[in-house]
Amino acid sequence: MKLSRHKFIRRLLNYYRTHFDIEIPFIILIDGTFAFEALQWKIQIDEQLKAYLETEQIICSTTLCGIGFGAMLILKQYDIVKCNHYPSISAEKCFQQILIKDTTKKYFLASQSLSLREYCHNHRPDLPTMLITHNAINLERPSLNSRSIVEEKKKERTNLSKHESNILKKRKHELNLDQDENNVEKKKKKKHGINPLSMKKKKTMNSINQTVNNKSEKMTRRRTRQLRMSSHLKEHLKELQKTFSIKEFFHKE
Numbered sequence: 001m002k003l004s005r006h007k008f009i010r011r012l013l014n015y016y017r018t019h020f021d022i023e024i025p026f027i028i029l030i031d032g033t034f035a036f037e038a039l040q041w042k043i044q045i046d047e048q049l050k051a052y053l054e055t056e057q058i059i060c061s062t063t064l065c066g067i068g069f070g071a072m073l074i075l076k077q078y079d080i081v082k083c084n085h086y087p088s089i090s091a092e093k094c095f096q097q098i099l100i101k102d103t104t105k106k107y108f109l110a111s112q113s114l115s116l117r118e119y120c121h122n123h124r125p126d127l128p129t130m131l132i133t134h135n136a137i138n139l140e141r142p143s144l145n146s147r148s149i150v151e152e153k154k155k156e157r158t159n160l161s162k163h164e165s166n167i168l169k170k171r172k173h174e175l176n177l178d179q180d181e182n183n184v185e186k187k188k189k190k191k192h193g194i195n196p197l198s199m200k201k202k203k204t205m206n207s208i209n210q211t212v213n214n215k216s217e218k219m220t221r222r223r224t225r226q227l228r229m230s231s232h233l234k235e236h237l238k239e240l241q242k243t244f245s246i247k248e249f250f251h252k253e
Contacts (some may be wrong), residue, residue, distance in 0.1 A: 005210070006054075007175045008054065009053070009054070011056075011138060012128065012139050012141070012142070013053070015150075016126075016128050016141060016142075017034055018157050019126075019149075019150045019153065019176075020126040020127075021106070022106045022126075022127075022128070023106070024055055024057045025055075025057035025058060025059050025109055026053060026055065026057065026058050026059070027061055027082070027105070027106065027107050027108065028049060028058060028059065028060050028061065028108045028110050028130075029047070029095065029098070029108065029109050029110065029205070030060055030061070030066070030075065030078060030099065030110045031062065031066050031091050031095055031110070031111045031112075031113065031116070032060050032066050032067075032075065032091050033091075033111055033112035033113050034110045034111050035046040035062075035075050036071045036112075036130070037112050037118040037131075037132045038071075038074065038132060039071050039074060041132065041135045042050065043132065043135070043136075043137070045060060045074070045137075046058070046060060048136070048137050049137060052137050052139075056234060059079055059127070059184075060077075060078040060079065060231070061078050061079040061080065061081050062075045062078045062079075062080065062081070063081050063082075063083045063085075063091070063094050063095065063098065064080060064085070064088060064093035065082060065083055065085055065089055065090065065091050065093075066091040066094065066095070067087045068088050068091070081098060083097070092113055092115065095109070095111070095116060096119055096123075096172060096176070099119075099120060099123065099124050099127070100124070101125070106126070106127065107127055108127070108128050108129075108130060109127055109128070109129045110129075110130045110131070110137075111131065112131055112132065114239040117129045117131070117140070121143035121144075121145060121146070122143075122197060123207075125142075125145035125146035125149055126146065126149070127144050128140070128142075132158055141250060178208070228233065
């Protein structure tokens with residue numbers, strides 16, 4: 001199994017342990033649809049459940065009604081939960097009655113039936129459900145009802161009870177804290193002006209003229225480059241200067 005899958009399972013198990021007191025040994029209530037799906041995929045339920053839930057303390061159980069409507073050879077190996085249905089009824093109705101009959105018992109419901117899992121989510125949101133998908137056993141995420149119960153429990157822990165709130169009110173009244181709270185006025189926020197540092201300064205005519213003059217000076221400035229001549233050219237010019245002046249030389253050119 002991948003590491004991410006291990007983390008996901010541990011989070012789910014910790015969720016049910018902390019909020020709904022599900023403890024080891026885990027009792028897995030298996031119906032015929034789950035056993036039949038495992039038979040098709042050649043899954044050994046006991047071994048894969050122990051590896052998946054990371055514990056050897058697992059009790060696989062079913063009902064007599066479940067054996068009658070499922071893979072009998074597999075289900076006969078498991079512990080039987082007494083349902084007292086004579087004659088036997090459908091496995092789904094039998095499981096529904098067992099889930100509601102004793103709410104103190106904590107099961108893992110293993111079923112491929114969507115209607116049975118939804119029934120468990122609505123009536124027993126404290127129980128984890130599992131099914132076989134992609135040739136493997138998988139735990140389902142907690143239902144909306146389960147999460148809402150957990151949120152209510154958290155609010156109850158943080159909020160004060162009626163008895164505590166009454167004691168607190170009496171204590172405030174004794175210390176005259178109620179009057180102090182009523183007399184306290186909310187401070188009004190003063191309207192502040194615009195931050196002068198954030199405003200741009202207006203440009204005056206003198207500053208505009210200075211910028212224009214600076215630009216004109218930059219335009220007029222030109223770099224003068226000196227001509228560089230080689231030594232033999234300089235000697236040649238000296239010889240020409242002897243016979244002609246420099247002006248006459250450029251005029252002829």
